[in-house]
Amino acid sequence: MTTIKQIAIDMGVSAATVSNALTGKGRVSSDMVERIKKRAHDLGYRPSLAGRALRSGQTGILGLVMPDLTNPLFPRIAQHLSLVAADRQLGILIADSRGNPDEQTQAINRLLDRGVDGLLIVPQKGTAPGLQNVPTVIINTASDPDNSVSADHAGGGRMIAEHIASLGHRHVILLGEDRVSEVQRDRVAGMRAGFDPSIHLQEIWGESGIDQLVSAIQNGATAVITTSDLLALRVHSHLTRNGIVVPHDVSLTGFDDLPFAIAMHPTLTTVAQDVEQIAGLAIERLILEIQGETLPAQNANVAMRLVIRNSTTKQNSKTKPEILQ
Amino acid sequence: MTTIKQIAIDMGVSAATVSNALTGKGRVSSDMVERIKKRAHDLGYRPSLAGRALRSGQTGILGLVMPDLTNPLFPRIAQHLSLVAADRQLGILIADSRGNPDEQTQAINRLLDRGVDGLLIVPQKGTAPGLQNVPTVIINTASDPDNSVSADHAGGGRMIAEHIASLGHRHVILLGEDRVSEVQRDRVAGMRAGFDPSIHLQEIWGESGIDQLVSAIQNGATAVITTSDLLALRVHSHLTRNGIVVPHDVSLTGFDDLPFAIAMHPTLTTVAQDVEQIAGLAIERLILEIQGETLPAQNANVAMRLVIRNSTTKQNSKTKPEILQ
DNA sequence: GGTGAAAGATTAATCGTTTAATCAAAAAAC
DNA sequence: GTTTTTTGATTAAACGATTAATCTTTCACC
Numbered sequence: 001m002t003t004i005k006q007i008a009i010d011m012g013v014s015a016a017t018v019s020n021a022l023t024g025k026g027r028v029s030s031d032m033v034e035r036i037k038k039r040a041h042d043l044g045y046r047p048s049l050a051g052r053a054l055r056s057g058q059t060g061i062l063g064l065v066m067p068d069l070t071n072p073l074f075p076r077i078a079q080h081l082s083l084v085a086a087d088r089q090l091g092i093l094i095a096d097s098r099g100n101p102d103e104q105t106q107a108i109n110r111l112l113d114r115g116v117d118g119l120l121i122v123p124q125k126g127t128a129p130g131l132q133n134v135p136t137v138i139i140n141t142a143s144d145p146d147n148s149v150s151a152d153h154a155g156g157g158r159m160i161a162e163h164i165a166s167l168g169h170r171h172v173i174l175l176g177e178d179r180v181s182e183v184q185r186d187r188v189a190g191m192r193a194g195f196d197p198s199i200h201l202q203e204i205w206g207e208s209g210i211d212q213l214v215s216a217i218q219n220g221a222t223a224v225i226t227t228s229d230l231l232a233l234r235v236h237s238h239l240t241r242n243g244i245v246v247p248h249d250v251s252l253t254g255f256d257d258l259p260f261a262i263a264m265h266p267t268l269t270t271v272a273q274d275v276e277q278i279a280g281l282a283i284e285r286l287i288l289e290i291q292g293e294t295l296p297a298q299n300a301n302v303a304m305r306l307v308i309r310n311s312t313t314k315q316n317s318k319t320k321p322e323i324l325q
Numbered sequence: 326m327t328t329i330k331q332i333a334i335d336m337g338v339s340a341a342t343v344s345n346a347l348t349g350k351g352r353v354s355s356d357m358v359e360r361i362k363k364r365a366h367d368l369g370y371r372p373s374l375a376g377r378a379l380r381s382g383q384t385g386i387l388g389l390v391m392p393d394l395t396n397p398l399f400p401r402i403a404q405h406l407s408l409v410a411a412d413r414q415l416g417i418l419i420a421d422s423r424g425n426p427d428e429q430t431q432a433i434n435r436l437l438d439r440g441v442d443g444l445l446i447v448p449q450k451g452t453a454p455g456l457q458n459v460p461t462v463i464i465n466t467a468s469d470p471d472n473s474v475s476a477d478h479a480g481g482g483r484m485i486a487e488h489i490a491s492l493g494h495r496h497v498i499l500l501g502e503d504r505v506s507e508v509q510r511d512r513v514a515g516m517r518a519g520f521d522p523s524i525h526l527q528e529i530w531g532e533s534g535i536d537q538l539v540s541a542i543q544n545g546a547t548a549v550i551t552t553s554d555l556l557a558l559r560v561h562s563h564l565t566r567n568g569i570v571v572p573h574d575v576s577l578t579g580f581d582d583l584p585f586a587i588a589m590h591p592t593l594t595t596v597a598q599d600v601e602q603i604a605g606l607a608i609e610r611l612i613l614e615i616q617g618e619t620l621p622a623q624n625a626n627v628a629m630r631l632v633i634r635n636s637t638t639k640q641n642s643k644t645k646p647e648i649l650q
Numbered sequence: 651g652g653t654g655a656a657a658g659a660t661t662a663a664t665c666g667t668t669t670a671a672t673c674a675a676a677a678a679a680c
Numbered sequence: 681g682t683t684t685t686t687t688g689a690t691t692a693a694a695c696g697a698t699t700a701a702t703c704t705t706t707c708a709c710c
Binding site: 046048049050051053054059060061069070071072074075076078079082083086091092093094095096098107110111112113114224233234237238240242256259260263264265284296 | 363371373374376378379384385386393394395396397399401403404408411416417418419423432435436437438439440512555558559562563566583585589590
């Protein structure tokens with residue numbers, strides 16, 4: 001490994017001059033700067049981040065804490081974060097908080113021990129990690145008051161609802177995944193807000209609710225809106241098995257636009273997070289905080305995008321579907 | 326931040342003694358060790374990894390390079406790697422190689438610049454990253470000769486084939502995703518090897534191949550085996566649309582056991598990677614390499630697990646399915 | 651009691667980078 | 681021509697932890 005000192009000796013100057021030349025600080029004649037830069041490049045000099053970190057107190061590393069790395073959205077978030085971070089010469093250290101709040105705290109501490117300059121936290125559902133002693137940005141939902149960036153889950157829910165309403169559906173089943181999750185509640189709240197009171201909205205929670213679907217449809221429901229694509233796939237399978245055809249007999253929607261949404265038939269109408277923008281804003285904000293700027297406590301709310309595919313259609317058939325079995 | 330020097334001053338001893346007491350090296354009386362440890366704990370002392378890294382040349386950080394973080398397997402691999410690494414007091418820095426070989430090289434260099442102690446690389450399909458100047462383990466496929474850990478994709482293919490054969494299927498369609506991918510080729514090779522020559526095996530590559538499926542089934546094929554769950558879902562949708570019922574008319578299999586495999590109906594017979602073991606072996610091997618052990622070049626091949634669900638069934642009906650449209 | 655060894659601590663150097671303080675020489679000002 | 685400024689470079693200290701070398705005291709042994 002080439003060090004600054006070696007370059008200095010090699011060129012017959014002091015280490016300080018080399019450092020100044022390379023970082024653009026201090027006073028060095030311009031042709032000396034040129035020569036040093038060239039020589040450093042030729043020798044393949046790479047600054048030691050450890051040395052720099054020790055001196056400056058900054059590691060150039062951000063920590064990413066995820067409630068569950070198997071969260072289907074994680075890869076995309078991680079990808080964009082790592083991309084944006086790389087642009088800014090920052091690294092991303094990951095930590096899995098393994099599904100429980102204790103582990104979340106430990107994961108945060110592990111990252112702090114490593115001296116990360118900032119934290120990006122996607123909190124466990126139902127938890128709000130306390131204030132850390134490093135700059136922190138929460139990525140989750142608008143319900144988090146401060147320092148947070150999130151998709152507008154409620155707005156996404158509203159979009160779905162308005163889409164369904166505009167297709168003429170008057171009796172809709174809303175299937176939620178998990179009441180504990182802040183995100184899920186926001187989605188559901190948005191859905192509710194998107195329908196006007198004249199529409200018959202039937203709210204069901206949890207997977208066990210799938211069993212009630214067939215009879216609800218027999219009673220006149222013409223659309224099922226869910227709070228996750230996986231749930232939608234499950235519903236689709238269940239309905240198909242019972243002879244109910246999507247979208248002919250009933251319209252169906254998901255949430256998140258996971259990869260398999262286009263592999264289904266019919267392809268799934270859903271709502272997508274602008275992960276790219278979320279990642280960008282999160283890191284941008286975090287960097288400002290790291291640079292010592294005092295930002296107003298706020299939630300950056302990123303609009304979701306309605307993706308209309310083939311699982312939703314106009315409510316026009318007056319005939320109830322025949323149910324098999 | 327509490328430093329060793331502060332503890333030393335606080336207790337009226339030298340910094341070296343504190344360091345020796347905490348690391349268990351050198352010669353320190355046992356009651357001094359006790360007292361120092363207690364005081365360090367009370368003061369909330371956390372060693373500076375930057376200081377340690379500078380002195381020792383080791384950062385305690387491993388780099389993880391992924392061809393595409395949106396790879397559906399990534400989250401699980403990352404999760405287990407981060408878990409195992411955390412147990413060993415190691416951190417994991419991620420880097421996305423963004424789908425092309427150039428970016429892969431850059432990603433590796435970014436990690437090297439950060440002084441990672443070792444690299445875990447899931448290579449771009451079709452590429453074999455050259456020897457690095459830090460210990461490296463490749464996670465991918467048995468086709469990689471050295472320093473690699475992988476699922477036994479060929480073995481998984483064989484399991485699927487044998488399962489299908491044992492159910493009595495004599496005319497099988499093999500649908501492969503991407504010929505360029507080493508992994509995909511290994512899977513297909515395993516499948517071929519699992520059938521005896523008497524079985525009529527029809528090999529099709531790429532998504533466009535899906536269109537040929539219906540006529541192939543009309544010509545007597547009773548099973549479709551694919552090299553990915555996503556492909557299987559797509560096939561399932563296509564067949565359902567054409568009035569072909571899985572598994573009644575045709576058996577269907579996937580590969581990888583992604584989360585949606587149990588959300589489909591019928592639930593998908595597939596083959597699962599033991600990600601946990603792969604991650605464990607990879608890090609174990611990497612740590613040995615980092616500790617300077619010279620390991621024999623070898624590929625650790627982790628057996629896959631056949632997951633039999635409801636999309637495969639005995640071939641017994643002699644009646645061809647009626648095809649809609 | 652004198653010698654040697656062992657135990658328990660300290661000193662000082664080192665890792666690579668940054669930066670405030672200093673110094674010498676050249677340029678500008680009077 | 682002398683003083684002041686500016687320029688361009690150097691010196692030295694610092695970040696925090698580790699460790700080889702050194703020193704002092706205690707103890708064991710003959």
